[in-house]
Amino acid sequence: MKLPVFTGSGVALATPFTSAGVDFPALKKLVDFQINNGTDAIIVCGTTGEATTMTHEEKMQAIETVVEHTNGRVPVIAGSGANSTETAVHSSKEIGKTGVDGLLVVTPYYNKATPKGLIRHYTAVADAVLKPVILYNVPARTGVRCTAEVYAALAKHPNIVGVKEASSDLALVQRTRRTCPEDFYIWSGDDAETAPIMLLGGKGVISVAANIVPRQMHQLTADCLSGNFTAAGAMQLKLSKLMEALFWEVNPIPVKTALAMMGHCQEILRLPMCEMEPDNRRRLQAVLKEYGLLA
Numbered sequence: 485m486k487l488p489v490f491t492g493s494g495v496a497l498a499t500p501f502t503s504a505g506v507d508f509p510a511l512k513k514l515v516d517f518q519i520n521n522g523t524d525a526i527i528v529c530g531t532t533g534e535a536t537t538m539t540h541e542e543k544m545q546a547i548e549t550v551v552e553h554t555n556g557r558v559p560v561i562a563g564s565g566a567n568s569t570e571t572a573v574h575s576s577k578e579i580g581k582t583g584v585d586g587l588l589v590v591t592p593y594y595n596k597a598t599p600k601g602l603i604r605h606y607t608a609v610a611d612a613v614l615k616p617v618i619l620y621n622v623p624a625r626t627g628v629r630c631t632a633e634v635y636a637a638l639a640k641h642p643n644i645v646g647v648k649e650a651s652s653d654l655a656l657v658q659r660t661r662r663t664c665p666e667d668f669y670i671w672s673g674d675d676a677e678t679a680p681i682m683l684l685g686g687k688g689v690i691s692v693a694a695n696i697v698p699r700q701m702h703q704l705t706a707d708c709l710s711g712n713f714t715a716a717g718a719m720q721l722k723l724s725k726l727m728e729a730l731f732w733e734v735n736p737i738p739v740k741t742a743l744a745m746m747g748h749c750q751e752i753l754r755l756p757m758c759e760m761e762p763d764n765r766r767r768l769q770a771v772l773k774e775y776g777l778l779a
Contacts, residue, residue: 486645489559489616494559495698497515497518498514498532498739499529499546501749502750506542514695515554516553522702523702524559530690531563540575551583561586561587564588565588567593569609576609586645589606589609590620590622592628607638613643619638620650630651636663636664647670648690649670652677671686672689675723679716696772697723697726707719737757742768746778
């Protein structure tokens with residue numbers, strides 16, 4: 485039986501930048517902040533990490549830095565997907581040698597592959613690596629949607645352990661849970677659906693909100709895993725306004741703005757990501773104060 489790479493709250497870590505490149509001292513401090521506040525896993529160089537704006541060398545250095553600095557304290561999972569299968573295979577093989585505990589592989593974006601193409605793409609990646617592979621279904625960004633039937637086919641592969649489900653489709657989660665074996669795991673890819681997906685058998689969340697409220701996201705998932713859905717539901721509702729605020733503009737603009745306000749990094753985003761609109765920035769600041777995250 486395949487084991488989950490992690491259970492609980494995995495942070496989709498933002499990548500701090502300076503005007504010259506990745507801010508590695510700030511990156512290490514973010515890792516420590518997460519681990520010291522209960523985060524169960526660190527996901528580096530994903531969507532929230534602005535991986536698509538980083539050079540290959542920057543991504544490799546960021547992943548190696550996080551692996552080395554984490555030093556086995558929690559699992560580290562790295563984004564290795566691409567819209568070219570050949571590129572995804574090469575990237576996954578190279579990243580797999582850094583000491584990461586798993587690979588997060590987004591569906592090939594823009595190409596809009598058929599179900600058959602998705603199965604062949606992911607099979608090629610999984611065949612090429614020794615690390616566990618987590619699929620990443622986020623159709624709002626990629627233009628392609630996985631189905632339960634695609635998951636069922638891919639679940640047969642010994643290296644494919646589950647999916648980060650960010651489709652906002654709870655019916656798909658239910659079909660997946662009915663169709664796929666028990667050791668094909670589901671992680672919520674949307675903070676707002678953490679408790680609902682875990683109620684349906686999900687093992688946790690890959691979280692944007694955990695960048696700024698890691699302890700609360702850990703507690704939310706811990707309550708779900710222990711079957712205390714009353715407490716989990718209360719925490720989900722308590723955090724809902726903050727979760728909404730982090731998506732007033734496209735991710736990761738709001739969360740990186742929040743991290744900068746909290747003193748964790750500089751407020752530097754890479755084009756085509758740009759600074760938050762002034763009105764939204766003021767509203768976000770007010771929400772952070774409401775949650776006690778700013779004085």
